[in-house]
Amino acid sequence: MKIKKKSDAIRVPPIKKAIKVKRKSLDTGNESTVTKAIESVKKILEKKNVKARDTAETPKVNKSYRITKPRGKPRNRRKRRGIVYIGHIPHGFYEEQMTEYFKQFGRVTKVRVVRSKNSGRSCGYGYVEFMYPKVAEIAAQTMNNYLMCGRLLKATYIPPEKQHNGFFTRRTWTKDIYPKVTNRKRITKIRNRNISNDRHSNFVESTKQKLSNLEKKMKEKGFDMKFTPVNDDK
DSSP: OOOOOOOSSOOOOHHHHHHHHHHHHHHHHHHHHHHHHHHHHHHHHHHHHHHHHHHHHSOOOOOOOSOOOOOSOOOOOOOOOEEEEEESOOTTOOHHHHHHHHTTTSOEEEEEEEEOTTTOOEEEEEEEEESSHHHHHHHHHHHTTEEETTEEEEEEEEOGGGOOGGGSOSOOOOSSOOHHHHHHHHHHHHHHSOOOHHHHHHHHHHHHHHHHHHHHHHHHHTOOOOOOOTTOOO
16 A cells, blocks of 8 residues: 655645636626726717717708897997087177087087076087097187187197097076076976965964974063964964
């Protein structure tokens, strides 16, 4: 009988071998999933490139069934016109006379004489607007220091950088129509209109209270006076 010698090598149990096999299978599975993902990404990118080429070659057409109408003509911005400041205006040389006089230089679009709010009289200066700025420059140069009715006119050209809408926005006043007159007419209408009985009674009571307070103040100063309203039965 032959006796087998025990070898020094350690035998691996079967469980560990199974674990090693499983690890190898997992590694191979991961590699296969990664490669599949890479291939799918490549395919998607290729499709996108093809679509981009197609769109570059054939432009997109937006399908819109609505009929778009133009909203209107585009508003052209108002061009800057030539404005001339005129000072030392003589008496009697007002809007009508200024338009007739300055027509000899070119087309006059607007004229304004600055007037007082309290009296409606001229303040001695005004503005003239011409259609073209060059015409305004020529008019300012020729009319500056021009002797008219014993006065030297002062004419200065206002460049487009210094122009604003405040030169001609206000209403043109006259000697008969000016703010003080219009306000006075408005207030007289308010005061002369018909008042209701309640408002009239409140007004009478308030005036009586004021008179009684005035009587007390006068009595403190040494003046014994009594104010009796007209048509008062009390």
